[in-house]
Amino acid sequence: MIGFVQNIVDALSLGSIYALAALGIGLLFGILRLINFAHGDFITIGAFALIVPSRNETAVMGIGSLPFIIMVPAVCAIVVIAALMSDRLVFRPLRRASSPTLMVASFSVGYLIQNSILVIFGARPKGIDLWSALGKQIAVGPLRVPQLELVTIGVTLLLMLALSAFLKKTPYGMQIRAAAEDFQMARYLGVKANSAIGVAFALSGILAAAVSLLYISQTGTLTNVLGVPLMLYAFIATVIGGMGSLVGAVVGGFTVGFLAVMLQAYLPDDLRSFRDAFVFGAVVLVLLVRPAGIIPTRALAQRV
Amino acid sequence: MILEVENLSVRYGSLTALRGVSLGVDEGQIVCVLGPNGAGKSTTLAAIAGGVAIHTGIIRWCNQPISGLMPEAISRLGLSLVPEGRHVFSTLTVEENLLVGTYQRRDRQEVAKDMKRALEIFPRLRERIHQPAGRLSGGEQQMLVICRALLTNARMLMMDEPSLGLAPIIVDQVYEMLLNLRQRNGLTLLINEQSSERILKFADHVYVLRSGELQLSDAAANLQDGKAIMNAYFGFDARPAELAAAGNGGGR
Numbered sequence: 057m058i059g060f061v062q063n064i065v066d067a068l069s070l071g072s073i074y075a076l077a078a079l080g081i082g083l084l085f086g087i088l089r090l091i092n093f094a095h096g097d098f099i100t101i102g103a104f105a106l107i108v109p110s111r112n113e114t115a116v117m118g119i120g121s122l123p124f125i126i127m128v129p130a131v132c133a134i135v136v137i138a139a140l141m142s143d144r145l146v147f148r149p150l151r152r153a154s155s156p157t158l159m160v161a162s163f164s165v166g167y168l169i170q171n172s173i174l175v176i177f178g179a180r181p182k183g184i185d186l187w188s189a190l191g192k193q194i195a196v197g198p199l200r201v202p203q204l205e206l207v208t209i210g211v212t213l214l215l216m217l218a219l220s221a222f223l224k225k226t227p228y229g230m231q232i233r234a235a236a237e238d239f240q241m242a243r244y245l246g247v248k249a250n251s252a253i254g255v256a257f258a259l260s261g262i263l264a265a266a267v268s269l270l271y272i273s274q275t276g277t278l279t280n281v282l283g284v285p286l287m288l289y290a291f292i293a294t295v296i297g298g299m300g301s302l303v304g305a306v307v308g309g310f311t312v313g314f315l316a317v318m319l320q321a322y323l324p325d326d327l328r329s330f331r332d333a334f335v336f337g338a339v340v341l342v343l344l345v346r347p348a349g350i351i352p353t354r355a356l357a358q359r360v
Numbered sequence: 361m362i363l364e365v366e367n368l369s370v371r372y373g374s375l376t377a378l379r380g381v382s383l384g385v386d387e388g389q390i391v392c393v394l395g396p397n398g399a400g401k402s403t404t405l406a407a408i409a410g411g412v413a414i415h416t417g418i419i420r421w422c423n424q425p426i427s428g429l430m431p432e433a434i435s436r437l438g439l440s441l442v443p444e445g446r447h448v449f450s451t452l453t454v455e456e457n458l459l460v461g462t463y464q465r466r467d468r469q470e471v472a473k474d475m476k477r478a479l480e481i482f483p484r485l486r487e488r489i490h491q492p493a494g495r496l497s498g499g500e501q502q503m504l505v506i507c508r509a510l511l512t513n514a515r516m517l518m519m520d521e522p523s524l525g526l527a528p529i530i531v532d533q534v535y536e537m538l539l540n541l542r543q544r545n546g547l548t549l550l551i552n553e554q555s556s557e558r559i560l561k562f563a564d565h566v567y568v569l570r571s572g573e574l575q576l577s578d579a580a581a582n583l584q585d586g587k588a589i590m591n592a593y594f595g596f597d598a599r600p601a602e603l604a605a606a607g608n609g610g611g612r
Contacts, residue, residue, distance in 0.1 A: 227463045234449045234460045241447040244409055246435040246464030246512055 058198050063321045069205035071313025072212035073267055075306045077290030078297065079219065080263035082305035085294065086236035087256045090158040094142060096287025097169035098135050098261060102268025103278050104173055105134040106186065111178035115278065120186060132265040138169070139261035140254060148250065166287075173280040186273040208270045215266055216306065219259065223302075228255050236300070289316075296342045298349025307350050312339075361420075362387040362516060362548055363408070363439070368417035370403050377403045378572045380417075385516070385565075390542065390549045392559040392580075394593060395569035401552040402444055404569070405518045408550075409441035410434040436464050440514035444521045444552075446501045450494025454485055457493045457504055461512040471511070478507050481537070499530035506537065516548035523553065531558065556589050568592035 077095065084092045106120030106127075119130045142165045150161055190204040223229035228251075235242040235252045243249055267286065272278070289312050297308025315335045323331060342350070363385040370378040378400045385391045395401050406412045408419055410431035419427040421439055435441075440461075449457050458478070462471045479486040482503050488496060493504060502522060509517055519538070523531040539562060541547045553559050560566070566583055568576035575592035583589050590596070 227459075230452070230456055230460060231463060233452060233456075237449045237451060238447055240411060240431070241443065241449070242460065243431040244411065244435055244441045244443065245461040245508065246432050247460065248432050249430070 059321075061199060062201070063317055065199070065201050065205055065209075066321075067314040067317035068310070069208045069313075070317055071310035072208050073271055073286070073309075074289050074293050074313050075309025076212055076215060076263050076267045076270075077286050078293035078305035078309040079216070079302060080260040080267075081287075081290055082294050082297075082300070082302050083232075083256050083260050083263075086300050086302065087232060087239070087253055088147070088158065089155045090147065090162060091155070091291070092260070093159065093162045093287060093291075094165035094169060095260065095264060095290070096283030096285075097166045098139055098264035099267045099271065099283035099286055100173060100280065101138050101169060102131050102135045102265040103272045103282060104177060104280075105131050105268075106272070107177075107182065107184060107278070109176050111176075113178075113180055113182070115182035115184045117184065120184065128265075128269065131269060132262050135265040135268065136258045136261035139257045139264070143254060143257045147253075151249075170280050170284075177278075177280065179280070182278040183276055184272065184278060185276060186269070188273075188276075190273060204273060208274075211266065211270060215263065219263075219302075222259070228252070232256055292336075292339055296339055296349055298351040298353055300353040301349070301351045304349050304351035304353070311342075311350070315339075361385065362422060363550070364418075364420040365404075365408065366418045366420075368404070368407060368419065369415040370400075370407050370412055371415045372412075376415075376572055378407065381569070381572075381574050383567050383574070383577065385548060385550055387515075387548055388542065388546050389564040390538075390551065390562055391565045391567070392556075392563040393550070393552045393567045393569055394554070394556050394559070394589060395552075396554065396593065398571075399569040400572040401569055402520050403572075405441055405520050405550070405552060406443070408434075409439065409518060411441070411443075432464070435461075435512055435514075438513060438515040439518070440509040440512050440516070441518045442505050442509050442520065442522070444524055446498070446505050448493040448496070448501045448504055451492055453490050454493050454496070454504060455489045458485075458508050458511055461508045465513055467513075474511055474513075478511060481540070482507050498526055499533065502526060502530070502534055503537070506534070506541075510541065510545075510547075514547070516550065518550045518552075520552045521554065522551065523555075523558070535562070556583075556586065556593075560584060560586070560589075570595060 077099065081092055081095050084090050106117060107115040108118040110116065119127055122130065146161055146165055147158065150158055190207055191202060193200045193202050223233055231242065231247045231252050232255060235247055271286065290309065293308035293312045294305045296311060297304030312335065315338050316331065319331045319334050320328065323334065361384045365381065365383045368378055368381045369376065381404060393401050393404060403412060407414050410429050410433070414427055417427065418425055421437055426434055426437065449460065458475060465471055484500055485504055485507060493501065496504060522534050526534065535558060538549060542549060551559065560580055560583065563580040566578060566580050566589065567574060568589060570593065576588060578588065
């Protein structure tokens with residue numbers, strides 16, 4: 057029983073990271089119909105932003121050594137700038153292009169980021185130590201929970217509440233929601249397309265930066281492709297959650313996190329190395345029952 | 361003239377949707393564009409609103425050329441399009457729908473007053489102010505999009521087939537509302553319709569479009585018998601037998 061509760065905490069923590077990454081993808085998909093495969097690489101940028109650029113094997117903390125209250129905004133700022141630049145330089149000139157074109161463009165942006173990091177930082181994985189003090193376990197009754205997992209879950213909840221408040225209560229948020237439902241109509245009402253999209257990219261960048269920090273503090277290893285598997289799981293999360301629905305992205309993120317952790321814990325030993333096959337099998341099952349995802353969006357059905 | 365369109369052509373790929381259309385609207389007028397399905401009525405309004413790229417032609421609003429501006433820029437000049445099919449933001453509440461159009465305005469205090477005034481004109485919307493707009497009936501949604509367009513501080517509304525998909529009694533209400541607004545606020549209206557039945561009663565000027573070309577332009581007062589409109593609408597030039605046959609078909 058205690059083992060099961062422990063697994064639930066693990067699942068919530070992993071699901072949080074997937075949910076945050078899925079939200080970043082879902083935001084842009086909602087407004088642009090862009091499946092941004094570079095989102096994982098925005099996460100990678102956030103991770104590498106912590107260290108001093110060099111090809112040396114040992115990583116030297118740069119921004120990462122600054123006090124928390126400066127470091128977090130600085131990492132966010134770097135990822136947001138990268139996201140805004142990719143919009144300005146790549147996606148804005150493609151505004152009238154079709155969704156598949158946008159998707160291929162996002163792949164290119166992703167490869168460009170991965171290889172730029174390779175050139176600047178070298179190919180060897182680097183170990184860094186971020187918030188290792190959080191690795192301590194705290195005892196909750198008979199449970200022993202790593203602090204970091206609780207922090208991850210807490211930060212995710214806070215970010216979701218903040219995002220939801222931003223989208224519901226601020227003029228920019230309301231314009232983004234309107235544009236996500238019917239972009240052309242929003243423009244006829246004076247919503248500036250480029251600023252609404254810019255704000256969405258910036259929000260997506262902040263979410264990516266949060267994932268960077270939470271993920272790196274867990275793994276402690278930097279590679280130029282560290283965001284790729286995250287992107288894959290997050291993308292799957294948005295698909296089973298329901299493309300275009302932010303609530304769906306969160307639900308999908310936690311679903312994938314739960315599947316991964318529970319299968320890891322309860323599959324027979326000799327099947328455990330095939331865990332991902334079972335995760336994706338379950339995803340196929342979900343899509344067979346609900347092809348439009350767990351929370352389908354009507355706006356999407358009308359437009360496609 | 362508050363709006364002038366000169367020699368407007370629009371192409372979708374190799375398909376020409378509009379060919380050299382010119383029209384004008386005076387301030388405070390109600391101008392109607394009539395035409396069958398596919399005549400290019402919606403394209404005309406979308407081109408004026410900046411929603412589709414124009415091939416040739418000039419569009420002037422208050423004597424300034426606006427062709428080539430983005431839709432959001434044109435909306436900010438006080439020229440607002442209400443497209444066909446209503447287009448409410450269904451997951452946003454009625455209030456949020458109304459607010460979306462007001463963010464372009466700087467006069468926030470006036471916005472609050474206008475909002476209050478608008479809800480007095482549209483009491484049904486006030487009753488449902490916190491409901492998602494997707495739950496409104498068709499007529500209520502039409503009221504919502506008109507109200508939403510007005511709150512952008514529009515001087516002129518372009519309505520694309522406001523009667524489409526609405527029961528006749530609701531259509532009467534919508535038009536009553538539009539006439540009311542013209543009287544109160546000096547609103548200028550450019551309206552697309554397929555049927556001339558209602559519109560001839562209160563339009564100042566009528567244009568007829570067919571197959572992307574302008575067929576007729578005349579003051580509504582000269583068109584009350586409907587014959588000229590029917591000829592232009594169906595393209596029966598001096599072929600009385602066909603004309604008589606079409607007369608039973610309900611073209612008017």
